[in-house]
Amino acid sequence: MAASSKVKTRVGENIELGFVEEVDSECLLSYQFPSKVGGLPAWLSLKPLPCLDELQCRKCDEPTVFLLQVYAPRDHSELTFHRTIFIFICRNPACCQPNNNDNLRVFRSHLARINDFYSPEPPTDAVTASTSADKRPHARDYQTLCVICGAPGPKTCSRCHKTSYCSKLHQTIDWKAIHKTICKDDGGGDTASGETVLTFKHPNVLFPEFELVTEKEDFQATKVKSNEDKMKEYREFLSSDSAKDIDDSLNPEELDKMATKSSEDDEQFQAFKDRIRHEPEQVLRFDRGGEPLWISASNTPSEIPTCSCGSSRQFEFQVLPQLLCQLDVDSVGESLDWGVMAVYTCSQDCDIGNKYQEEFIWKQDLVKTD
Template identity: 50%
Template sequence: MAEESVFLGFLEEAEHWQLHSRQFPSKVGGKPAWLSQLEIPTISELTCEKCKLPTVFLLQVYAPIPGHDISFHRTIFVFCCKTPDCYLPNDSRCLKAFRSQLPRRNNFYPFDPPSDEPSETDLDPCLLSSGIKLCKLCGCPGQKTCSRCHAVSYCSKEHQTIDWKLCHKTECCKQGPSKAVPSTYLFPESELVTEPEDQQKDSTETVEEEQNDPECSTLADGLAETELEDMAMHETQDSKVFQKFKQRISPEPHQVLRYCRGGSPLWVSSKHVPTEKDIPNCACGSKRIFEFQVMPQLLNNLKVDSPDASIDWGTLAVYTCADSCNRGEEYPTEFIWKQDVTGEQM
């Protein structure tokens, strides 16, 4: 079978209104731009299976399936825990993935493509058109309200406490709109744009530029020349896979996502690679197939570095229903496989 086309994802700045739901964005950080305005994942579905705290929106990929009417609009959402201790090696229980899709004629969006100009409705919504209230802090469904002003909603006691300390303590019961959520809690927001991977591109010049660019951080950063020579002298199967990974991404070192529905991930290690039986079937009974992977380079943009501990991954491979089954306005869960870099690679 011929190798499937791979599309690379990069981060770009965008106006805030361009990343709202009616624009069908692919994006990283900020609040989720929900597709279906109903049946949004509940706080229990969004809870980290390790620490039991709410996960935070990481990214979403707008990925309609051509010729598949029920998937005319289709978005995959990824959430992650912000607790570093939950990031055990090759353990994906701190991650969540959901799929939402709608036909072109639906209850929420016009039949025609969205305008490329902002409108009066392009505000930071805490109330969806369906009537669902959203958490002021994270943008997920909020079942709790502030007991004093009753003006804002929260998904959990933990997020209400955080927002109280950040800003709501000073604005509670006052007239006027609430302040925007400080970026210290949400991940920095950027548009996620894609372009086809050019495998014929000569990587020599790119690698040289990467080595001379102090802001360009890849998995090879920090390796001394002697260490690289030692790796070449004592190359293991694991290091061969790692070298292949670095060589493949070197022409475009700033890529944060690789999209190839039905293809194969680019693994960082020969260890902890899933077999077919490791990928659970969709709830509809269909197999799940690989759709995209989140690259470690994204961590550089999330501003999560800490002198003590930080969230981390080698790569996150997202698998979705091969049939993209029709679940109406629901958000069915999908599957994430987390693979980390092994000690012998570093």
Template identity: 40%
Template sequence: MDNTVESSVDLGFIEKCSDLCRLNRCYFPSKLGGKPAWLDPKHIPSVEDFICQSCLKQMVFLLQIYAPDGNNDKAFHRTIYVFCCKTGSCYKHGDNQPIKVLRCNLPRKNDFYSYNPPDYDNLSSSEDRGNIASLCHVCGLAGTKTCSQCKVINYCGKEHQRIDWKFHKPFCVESDTELHKKPGKERTYLFSENEIIIEAEEDFQDEDKNVESNAKSKTAAASLFDENDLQEFAGMCKEDKQFLKFQRRISHEPEQIIRYDRRGKPLWCSDNFIPQASNIPPCLCGSERVYEFQIMPYLLSHLNVDTTVEDETIDWGTIAIYTCSKSCSPDVSNDKLSYIPEFAWKQTYS
């Protein structure tokens, strides 16, 4: 019996970028950490949009995935942004409060990018087009506050101005604006910046379909254990069945950090806390949301977070991202935000 299953899933992997220019917004990157590369550089979300409702602290940019929608001309360019809280205790709750997801669409003809694709073989920082918003020097959100002394550096608020002062102070009176914008070497507020590369998942052998093998395993178990042991063993297998399936599937590519399969199904890490259709709220436009991709636990190894203290570290089994089925576009007249909130479902291990 051939148990080979053809996969429609694309996998995301971390790759250290030798030329950070490639992660500029003009190259439509998929990336981890650093500051967000905003697709729409004019209508930037504010800090108020990224307050964790559990600890009331500001979230930090985690990753973004460039995922155009070929069925919608207004989503010729389309990027999904994920932010997360850095307070580890927020992740011990069975809710999705520490995760925030935004989506942005642009048509091919827009105010910010050339109609033609960028030249990836000749990387260089492209000139900004259109009206570009000021960004916070620390986190990359809307920079509504300006340093009162140099009038060059912007911040999202007093908190990030305070965090950055020890790095900014030596250059605050300098006339060279490039010195002002130079990042401090000791900054640890953001996650390390790396590129996310996407590759198709190879076909795999589905062990769950090997009925003959499963039958032999049950027969062997029956000859080794008494009835009480078998009942306990059956309960354990039932509890761990989804986790074992999860482990087997990712074992083929253990370093995957993203599984992308829009309109497909997530690979859950546990039988517990799997959402029903009623748990996924509709988009602001009224359309249903569909599964788009999930964030895998291996990503945690790239965040340099302390995992030695239980309940005080960022943790998840998987995070499933759901987005508008129609990739709706908002009306950005009168400077309304063009970043639409989407939905994340955080699942932990049993």
């Protein structure tokens, strides 16, 4: 095999791994500053939210939906006492193209400890769903939200004038699924409380909801192995459950063929698998200022665009393909897919007030070649 100088497997010391865990939705609300996957976004800054243009898919112009958020405060500035990164994705499989990020949007939000929305004291367990709403600030207290996706909802049902939507698409989905049976001219039907409306979750729009919990990666770099050892391990790995988890959609012959080709891509793919096999359930790797663990040596970004403030962006975390197994998106034929999604954010966390700043995401796919 070729020298592996270009294969990037940094032995990071401060890498945090993310795992999904089932938990009650009531534990994943804005005032609890969660990291989470699926369900509705738990907005950090409660106003202004990203505008609808910013939340659109760049391919089809339809609204993207919430994929995940990572609560990642930084102590380098008072402004980032609370800090969360959000990823949104278009659910239309046709918009999901290899090595193209047009179906993704990513945002940074941060707030100082003393801010316009939350208490400076951490939330306590005593604050529960039954606690008064003023202790549980929510974005709907500041603007109407789409009942389907939790984005700003400036459009209102013209019959009941009560239920709000971000778009025609989400109104249509809601109408067919439930709203036609509860909408009344006089405004009855839906309860007056937006909260009740929002608890109806459309399974074809929102992803299943999980908490994202992190733990430090415990990884010991092993000694340099011979190529024979590598191949032996690799073949063992291919027949293991972990390999199946990593990518069900690649058939074993294809994987095998890729393994026997002596190329940088294969080595990087192998390095990727070697690194994650220790914790095959990981769905996210957090390594601010580090390097992504690429799935392939091809299609890595040559240049990361600078932030609108002029500062460079740095790598912050990556989403792994294992997350797809949790999202109920695998269907025969086309579906959402990714190899690695690497998120880069402003290294200076420039002051954005209560606004959401769009950041940069790079989607890398494993493109099968003959």
